[in-house]
Amino acid sequence: MSRPTHHPTVVLLGGRVIDPSAGCDGIADLAFGDGRIVDTVDADGPTIKVDASGWIICPGMVDMHVHLREPGGQHKETIASGCRAAVAGGFVAVACMPNTQPALDSVDTLDQVRHRAEEAGLCRVMPIATITRGRAGGTLTDFAALKKTGAVALSDDGSGVEDDEVMRAAGRLALETDSLLIQHCEFTELSAGGVMHAGPTAQRLGLPGWDPRAEEAMIERDIELVREIGFRYHAAHISTARGVELVRRAKAAGLPVTTEVCPHHLLLTDEACSSLDPNFKMNPPLRSEHDVAACVAGVVDGTIDCIVTDHAPHAEAEKAVGFHDAPFGIVGLETALPLAARALVEPGLLSWSGLIERMTVHPRRVLGLTKASSSNEGSLDIQMPADLTIFDPESEWTIDAQRFRTMGRNTPFNDWAVRGQVMATLVDGRLRFVHSRAADRFSMKTSA
Ligand code: DOR
Ligand code: ZN
Numbered sequence: 001m002s003r004p005t006h007h008p009t010v011v012l013l014g015g016r017v018i019d020p021s022a023g024c025d026g027i028a029d030l031a032f033g034d035g036r037i038v039d040t041v042d043a044d045g046p047t048i049k050v051d052a053s054g055w056i057i058c059p060g061m062v063d064m065h066v067h068l069r070e071p072g073g074q075h076k077e078t079i080a081s082g083c084r085a086a087v088a089g090g091f092v093a094v095a096c097m098p099n100t101q102p103a104l105d106s107v108d109t110l111d112q113v114r115h116r117a118e119e120a121g122l123c124r125v126m127p128i129a130t131i132t133r134g135r136a137g138g139t140l141t142d143f144a145a146l147k148k149t150g151a152v153a154l155s156d157d158g159s160g161v162e163d164d165e166v167m168r169a170a171g172r173l174a175l176e177t178d179s180l181l182i183q184h185c186e187f188t189e190l191s192a193g194g195v196m197h198a199g200p201t202a203q204r205l206g207l208p209g210w211d212p213r214a215e216e217a218m219i220e221r222d223i224e225l226v227r228e229i230g231f232r233y234h235a236a237h238i239s240t241a242r243g244v245e246l247v248r249r250a251k252a253a254g255l256p257v258t259t260e261v262c263p264h265h266l267l268l269t270d271e272a273c274s275s276l277d278p279n280f281k282m283n284p285p286l287r288s289e290h291d292v293a294a295c296v297a298g299v300v301d302g303t304i305d306c307i308v309t310d311h312a313p314h315a316e317a318e319k320a321v322g323f324h325d326a327p328f329g330i331v332g333l334e335t336a337l338p339l340a341a342r343a344l345v346e347p348g349l350l351s352w353s354g355l356i357e358r359m360t361v362h363p364r365r366v367l368g369l370t371k372a373s374s375s376n377e378g379s380l381d382i383q384m385p386a387d388l389t390i391f392d393p394e395s396e397w398t399i400d401a402q403r404f405r406t407m408g409r410n411t412p413f414n415d416w417a418v419r420g421q422v423m424a425t426l427v428d429g430r431l432r433f434v435h436s437r438a439a440d441r442f443s444m445k446t447s448a
Contacts, residue, residue, distance in 0.1 A: 008046040011035035015052030032386035035429035060092025060387035064363040065308035075273040083122035085406035087433035090389040091331040091424035093124035093236035099158035105130040155182035173229035190214035197270035212240040217288025239284040241294030263339035278326030306330040313408025331408035338418035386429035395421035
């Protein structure tokens with residue numbers, strides 16, 4: 001009996017299928033047809049067989065913190081180029097930050113992002129809208145309307161919401177509208193023009209230091225507001241040991257607090273800034289060994305929920321103005337998986353399943369993309385959309401910024417030899433990226 005599918009069923013044969021949401025990790029066949037995962041036992045109509053041996057197949061990865069720069073920053077990145085980078089990095093969905101020009105603080109700008117993402121047609125793009133109008137820190141946006149237009153969260157990322165009363169009002173409105181607030185944790189009075197971590201390296205280099213207390217104090221203030229009000233709160237790109245400890249205690253107290261960390265904050269310390277290469281400059285900055293160890297420990301013990309990139313492309317000329325004056329930010333979409341593996345899997349701190357969970361299930365959970373509300377669930381259950389990341393965990397390669405799909409070349413990891421390479425990315429069962437090394441296996445010959 002042939003199945004009533006319009007497209008042939010594709011069967012990925014003999015891969016290591018890891019689905020953290022189901023607690024499964026083992027060699028298996030995985031089939032999909034018409035964009036959805038089907039039972040391999042039923043895959044008896046016309047099928048395309050793909051040899052997946054040696055590969056890991058997992059639910060599609062989600063990066064809940066990227067900067068796609070559009071509207072207004074198309075000389076750094078476009079939604080299309082950012083999406084090409086995303087799928088090349090194995091991501092089926094990205095949540096994009098609203099610090100664009102104009103900022104994503106209105107229904108119109110959100111619609112514009114959605115149109116551009118649809119035109120690109122590569123991965124799911126989930127906009128994050130601003131908390132305050134123009135990200136100016138004063139007047140709240142219309143959370144309910146923005147949410148209705150597709151905003152998955154609210155954030156003034158690039159800046160924190162500094163004013164206590166504005167943040168309290170934001171927390172109340174977030175509770176009322178069941179919105180997630182993502183905070184860029186930085187009191188600028190404390191970070192005070194710092195361009196790198198305040199520590200011995202900054203002193204030696206004579207560069208103004210960004211005091212970690214600027215992050216810690218805002219996390220602390222916000223957790224008190226969560227205790228008072230009860231809104232869902234997510235601390236963006238955490239970087240300090242004390243910040244991690246504050247989140248750990250908030251979670252122990254049962255508060256709806258989550259957080260995320262970037263691969264660079266797990267792999268590099270402020271000493272790397274000694275080169276004065278602006279590709280080591282980002283906000284929050286690279287920190288001390290103690291902070292790095294605490295972030296790693298926080299990921300391992302579950303205090304830190306998600307790995308994100310904070311993908312922040314800048315034009316080459318913008319970065320080429322010396323460390324002090326260069327803008328903050330580095331790209332990350334195309335290197336996230338092997339770098340996270342370097343920090344967590346290679347030293348034996350996390351299993352592949354543990355890492356995948358933090359790049360698939362957890363970001364979806366934090367954003368509230370649950371079974372009921374989304375077609376983008378992050379499990380490999382039958383009937384789920386075939387959103388898949390396929391990678392070769394053993395493949396060794398050298399990072400070459402010149403070959404990135406992103407328009408940004410600003411990575412501190414150029415020339416790093418890494419292990420783990422994305423072979424293919426599928427969204428709704430469609431092949432949105434295939435690595436040249438995997439092309440022959442995907443040469444899609446149909447057989448009955
Ligand atoms: O390094 C950063 N770059 N941190 C931010 O908070 C903003 C971002 C950007 O937009 O370039
Ligand atoms: Zn950011």
